[in-house]
Amino acid sequence: MANTKKQWYYDNHADCLQYRKNYREQRHFNGERTAVIKRDEQQCSRCGKKKKLVVHHKDRLGRGNKNPNNALDNLETVCRRCHLLEHKTELQAARTAKYATPKLLKNGRWSTQYEACISCGLTTSPHASKGLCNRCNVRRYKMT
Numbered sequence: 056m057a058n059t060k061k062q063w064y065y066d067n068h069a070d071c072l073q074y075r076k077n078y079r080e081q082r083h084f085n086g087e088r089t090a091v092i093k094r095d096e097q098q099c100s101r102c103g104k105k106k107k108l109v110v111h112h113k114d115r116l117g118r119g120n121k122n123p124n125n126a127l128d129n130l131e132t133v134c135r136r137c138h139l140l141e142h143k144t145e146l147q148a149a150r151t152a153k154y155a156t157p158k159l160l161k162n163g164r165w166s167t168q169y170e171a172c173i174s175c176g177l178t179t180s181p182h183a184s185k186g187l188c189n190r191c192n193v194r195r196y197k198m199t
Contacts, residue, residue, distance in 0.1 A: 083118050084110055085125040095132035104134040111138055 080088040088110050098105045111117075111133045116124040133141065166186065171178045173186035174195075187195060 083123070084130065087125055087127060087130060091127060091130040092132050094127070098132070099134040099137055100131045101133055101137045104136070107135045108132050109135060109138050111141060 080086060084091070091110050092108055097108070099108065109132075110130050112124060113129050113131060114124055116122070116129075139146075169186040172188040172191055174191040175188065177188050177190075185192075
């Protein structure tokens with residue numbers, strides 16, 4: 056059974072990758088991704104790079120929105136680097152917000168046994184183990 060499944064995977068891997076790529080393109084760009092890249096002459100519209108291209112929603116109403124704006128004039132081709140630079144401040148803010156608010160359990164507490172980290176006293180970093188926040192837990196393992 057395992058060999059048959061493994062053989063099927065090797066025989067159909069390329070087809071599965073193409074299917075998933077087409078599905079993502081249809082779902083996130085209404086099938087317009089290829090048209091946008093072709094329109095922008097298969098290069099980044101900001102730096103001219105021709106590899107590792109992605110399609111960017113200018114108004115930020117793309118993936119994750121209930122009604123994404125997939126109009127051709129709202130989409131542009133950019134390389135991964137330029138796309139990361141475009142969203143850098145948003146990504147940093149999201150990471151900061153993730154760890155700035157305490158992660159509470161269903162009972163409203165930071166941990167089932169401890170009120171705060173037993174090492175530093177913080178409740179703003181999620182509980183890792185044995186009463187330590189993630190930061191103190193990592194620090195403990197670096198010392199040993």
